Amino acid sequence: MKTYNCVVCIKQVPDTQKVTGEAMKADGTINRAALPAIFNPEDKNALEAALWVKETYGGTVTVITMGLPAAKAILREALMCGADRAVLVTDRKAAGSDTLATSYILSQAVKRFNPDLVFCGRQAIDGDTAQVGPQIGEKLDCAVVTYLEKLEMDGDTAIATRDIGTGIETCRAKLPALFTVTEKFGALRPFQMRRVMTYKNAEPEVLDCAAIGCEDARCGFAGSPTSVNKIQSVVLAGGAFKEISPDDAGIGGLVAELIADHTIG
Amino acid sequence: MTDRSKGEVWVFAEQEEGKLAEIPFELLGKARELASKLGVKVGAVLMGEGVEPCAAALVAGGADVVHLIEDPALKVFRSKAYRHALVELIKEAQPQIVIFGATHMGRDLAPAVASALRCGLTADCTDLQIGDYTDKKTGETFANVLHQIRPAFGGNIIATIVNARHWPQMATVREGVMKPLDAAAREARGANAGTVVRHASHLDGVEIPVEVVEIVRKASSVNLKGARIIVAGGAGVGSKENFALLHDLAAALGGAVGGSRAAVDLGYCEHERQIGQTGVTVRPALMISCGISGAVQHLAGMQDAAKIIAINTDRDAPIFKVAHYGIVGDLNVVIPKLIKAIRNKG
Ligand SMILES: Cc1cc2nc3c(=O)[nH]c(=O)nc-3n(C[C@H](O)[C@H](O)[C@H](O)COP(=O)(O)OP(=O)(O)OC[C@H]3O[C@@H](n4cnc5c(N)ncnc54)[C@H](O)[C@@H]3O)c2cc1C
Ligand SMILES: Nc1ncnc2c1ncn2[C@@H]1O[C@H](COP(=O)(O)O)[C@@H](O)[C@H]1O
Numbered sequence: 001m002k003t004y005n006c007v008v009c010i011k012q013v014p015d016t017q018k019v020t021g022e023a024m025k026a027d028g029t030i031n032r033a034a035l036p037a038i039f040n041p042e043d044k045n046a047l048e049a050a051l052w053v054k055e056t057y058g059g060t061v062t063v064i065t066m067g068l069p070a071a072k073a074i075l076r077e078a079l080m081c082g083a084d085r086a087v088l089v090t091d092r093k094a095a096g097s098d099t100l101a102t103s104y105i106l107s108q109a110v111k112r113f114n115p116d117l118v119f120c121g122r123q124a125i126d127g128d129t130a131q132v133g134p135q136i137g138e139k140l141d142c143a144v145v146t147y148l149e150k151l152e153m154d155g156d157t158a159i160a161t162r163d164i165g166t167g168i169e170t171c172r173a174k175l176p177a178l179f180t181v182t183e184k185f186g187a188l189r190p191f192q193m194r195r196v197m198t199y200k201n202a203e204p205e206v207l208d209c210a211a212i213g214c215e216d217a218r219c220g221f222a223g224s225p226t227s228v229n230k231i232q233s234v235v236l237a238g239g240a241f242k243e244i245s246p247d248d249a250g251i252g253g254l255v256a257e258l259i260a261d262h263t264i265g
Numbered sequence: 266m267t268d269r270s271k272g273e274v275w276v277f278a279e280q281e282e283g284k285l286a287e288i289p290f291e292l293l294g295k296a297r298e299l300a301s302k303l304g305v306k307v308g309a310v311l312m313g314e315g316v317e318p319c320a321a322a323l324v325a326g327g328a329d330v331v332h333l334i335e336d337p338a339l340k341v342f343r344s345k346a347y348r349h350a351l352v353e354l355i356k357e358a359q360p361q362i363v364i365f366g367a368t369h370m371g372r373d374l375a376p377a378v379a380s381a382l383r384c385g386l387t388a389d390c391t392d393l394q395i396g397d398y399t400d401k402k403t404g405e406t407f408a409n410v411l412h413q414i415r416p417a418f419g420g421n422i423i424a425t426i427v428n429a430r431h432w433p434q435m436a437t438v439r440e441g442v443m444k445p446l447d448a449a450a451r452e453a454r455g456a457n458a459g460t461v462v463r464h465a466s467h468l469d470g471v472e473i474p475v476e477v478v479e480i481v482r483k484a485s486s487v488n489l490k491g492a493r494i495i496v497a498g499g500a501g502v503g504s505k506e507n508f509a510l511l512h513d514l515a516a517a518l519g520g521a522v523g524g525s526r527a528a529v530d531l532g533y534c535e536h537e538r539q540i541g542q543t544g545v546t547v548r549p550a551l552m553i554s555c556g557i558s559g560a561v562q563h564l565a566g567m568q569d570a571a572k573i574i575a576i577n578t579d580r581d582a583p584i585f586k587v588a589h590y591g592i593v594g595d596l597n598v599v600i601p602k603l604i605k606a607i608r609n610k611g
Contacts, residue, residue: 016418099388103380126418128542129388131376134344138380143474144344146373159478164342165369166281167482174474225385225431229398229412232423241575241585246594248602254574254590255606263551263572264494264518264607 002155003058004175006050007115009106009136010043010063010078012071013126039074042121044188046181049119049151051082051189057153059116060084064109066094066102072204079199080191086204093209093219099127101223103135108212110136117158118178122147133180143173149184269432270409272361273308273330274300277351278323279370280311281342285319287490288366290445292438293327295393297446299362300329302395303409308332308360312347314340317461324459325451331459332358336466341477342370346468348377353467355382360433362411364393367437375437385428386435387413391442391546391565398427410434420542420561441490441546442569487521487537494520494551497540497567500527501556501577501596508533510600511555517607523547523567525557541566553603555596559584576600 014035050061063078065071066089075086089109097105110118118140120133130146137144143158149168150161158173163182209219217223244250259265274296278289289309300307309328311319313335320331332354338346351374355363363378365371367389379386392414399406407429413436417424428434446454489495496515502508508528515522524534526541540547542562552570557563559575559582567573568587575588576596585591592599 014418016421098385099376100380100383100385103376127388128417129376130372131379131386131388134373134376135380137344138348138377144373144377145475146344147369163369164480167480169480170478172476172478177474225383225428226387226426227400227428228424229427230425233421241588241591244574244590244592246592246599246602248606250592251599251602252606252610254592255603255610258551258572259610265610 001057002153004053004116004153005059005113006053006061006117006119007110007113008043008047008050008061008063008078008083008119009110009121009132010047010065010074011040011121011124012037012065012067012074013040013124014038016125037070037073039077040121040124042123042181042183044121045183045185046119046121046179047078047081047083048188049148049179049181049185050117052186053117053151053153054082062087062113062115064089064106066090066105066109075204076199076202077191079202080195081189082192082195086202088204088206089208089212090206091208091219093214093216096221096224097219098224098226099129099131099135100225101219103132103139104218104223105209105212105214106132107136107139108214109207110140112212116175116177118142118176120178120180122180122182130180133178137178140176140178143175143177145171145173145177146180148179148181151179151185269359269361270303271305272359272433273306274303275308275310275332275360275363275433276328277363277365277371277374278309278311278319278331279366279368280313280316280319283313283316283319285322286366286368287445288368288371288438288440289323290326291440291443292364292366293323294445295438295443296362296364297327299393299395299411303361305361306330308358310334310351310354312339312350320461321456325454325456327446327454329459331461333461333463334466335463336468338468338473339466341480342374343473343475343477344373344377345475346471346473347374348381349471350466350468351378352381354464355433357464363433363435365435365437367439371437375435379435382433384431384433384435385426386437387415387426387428388437390415390436390438393436393438398429400429411436416542416561416565420565439546441548487535489521489523489538489540489545489547492521492547492549494518494553495523495540495547495549495567495570496520496553496555497523497525497557498528498533498555499525499557499563500531501558502528502533503556505533507597510596514553514600514604517604518551520549520551525560525563554584554588555600557584558582559587
């Protein structure tokens with residue numbers, strides 16, 4: 001029976017749910033250091049998909065991240081859950097990469113492992129762009145299936161169930177194929193106790209842009225068409241609301257006002 | 266190469282089964298504004314099989330030119346087929362701007378097209394403007410570029426993105442944030458205000474590695490985007506049973522019911538009712554927000570409502586910062602009083 005070599009792209013992201021006043025700098029930019037760094041939520045679902053394939057059909061799971069050395073933390077977590085191999089792509093040349101440059105670098109890394117299946121999260125919570133997955137797929141020129149909820153393998157074909165917004169689609173994709181995975185796929189399995197001890201200080205393979213054959217002009221700032229022109233923090237002006245007392249008189253008055261200005265009625 | 270600054274402003278006209286989505290009309294409304302600043306035409310790209318009948322609505326909705334590609338391989342959306350045909354068309358016709366809806370289809374297609382053309386793409390914009398741009402590093406200035414405005418970092422910041430050196434400039438735009446032309450404007454344009462230009466699909470001999478087996482459509486019972494009045498509930502509603510209170514209030518007002526993500530996660534209401542960054546964006550005439558704290562991700566989807574009434578026991582809840590009327594109190598007490606007052610006076 002066919003087994004499958006899987007690659008999963010995972011990203012370490014600042015926990016944007018924890019953004020508080022202290023995490024915003026005066027110039028409106030984010031003080032990333034003030035935020036905990038976490039395993040991007042939907043990348044955990046992507047890892048689960050790969051581990052499920054390995055468990056069900058056999059094969060291997062390689063996790064790749066592009067980031068700073070601190071991102072080794074999520075690679076170790078992935079190993080503890082059952083991944084076989086972990087790769088960190090880190091390079092000063094990658095700094096400032098937008099989604100186009102990021103997907104280029106990651107696609108170069110993914111190619112090295114010649115996978116049957118590639119999994120990405122649907123989107124990363126720092127940018128919420130959901131662009132990197134489909135862009136890696138375009139560069140690999142393979143089948144791309146976004147918003148994956150369920151998967152089954154049939155030899156050289158994947159039978160995938162995906163959310164298309166207006167409904168649920170079932171499609172057959174020829175391998176190699178890339179999937180972007182949503183939380184509907186199911187939660188990542190817990191760490192395996194015996195792997196926690198083995199991998200808690202594991203060192204991933206480290207690659208730089210040259211090692212994966214990237215052209216400098218397509219990496220980092222140089223390879224990024226988009227640039228940020230302006231950042232504003234979301235400051236709520238606040239306080240200017242009309243207070244209505246929570247009693248019959250207050251509420252009756254409010255309703256009368258809304259009827260008078262034709263908002264209701 | 267032709268001068269790209271004379272290129273059209275394009276909208277990807279998403280359709281399924283020969284039925285246009287709402288989003289192309291929202292995008293056309295914005296595209297007209299951008300194109301008139303630039304002094305160029307608005308184009309709509311219509312792809313599919315047997316979809317020509319959709320062209321007239323696009324013309325009335327704001328398109329000066331409908332670029333039509335018909336091919337059996339485009340019958341249902343498949344990323345590779347649509348990407349290939351659209352990339353060839355963009356290379357040939359050289360629009361300066363291409364905008365897509367940030368729908369499932371748009372968020373699949375647009376990144377693939379941008380990757381193939383090696384151009385920039387900004388996801389999930391909430392506004393687009395034409396303006397000048399000066400590169401702070403080189404001092405170089407660019408006239409009339411597309412400023413792509415979007416929330417980022419979980420909604421905590423608003424970023425303006427430009428890609429001044431690359432063509433075309435592309436963006437996906439959230440549903441519900443741009444305004445379609447109104448009925449009078451559409452009628453005034455009529456179906457003859459634009460032309461249809463047919464293009465080749467260039468799909469002969471292109472292998473499409475995905476085959477669609479089945480699509481089960483969701484019956485969408487909820488129409489939040491079109492609602493004039495919305496009553497929304499959050500974690501503060503306390504239980505699924507208690508959510509009935511909101512349905513009662515909405516019924517009294519002839520409005521729709523929405524929820525925060527917490528309300529959805531707690532099972533108080535269906536996911537399609539979620540308002541906010543990862544739900545729908547709404548701009549009703551009246552929004553009554555009950556037991557919702559007002560996290561930025563939620564506010565991103567509702568703060569443009571014309572009137573906001575917030576009901577919350579916590580005077581310091583951020584929802585009061587966007588509210589026009591605030592009721593500091595228990596929704597279990599306030600909502601029945603509201604319903605009574607509406608029934609008596611309405
Ligand atoms: C990437 C990302 C995307 C997100 N997208 C969205 C999104 O699209 N939409 C969204 O809504 N959220 C979204 N969130 C979640 C968001 O951050 C908040 O967690 C969520 O909006 C909180 O919902 P809530 O206000 O209902 O709950 P809570 O924050 O728990 O607030 C409950 C409120 O009810 C009040 N209350 C309690 N009891 C009563 C009572 N009896 N009467 C009156 N008031 C009462 C409390 O004072 C409190 O203010 C997102 C988060 C992230 C990280
Ligand atoms: N730096 C990165 N390293 C590894 N994977 C990434 C990186 N950036 C994005 N991805 C993958 O692409 C997905 C979409 O990211 P984004 O387009 O940023 O929303 C993520 O869920 C990851 O699977």
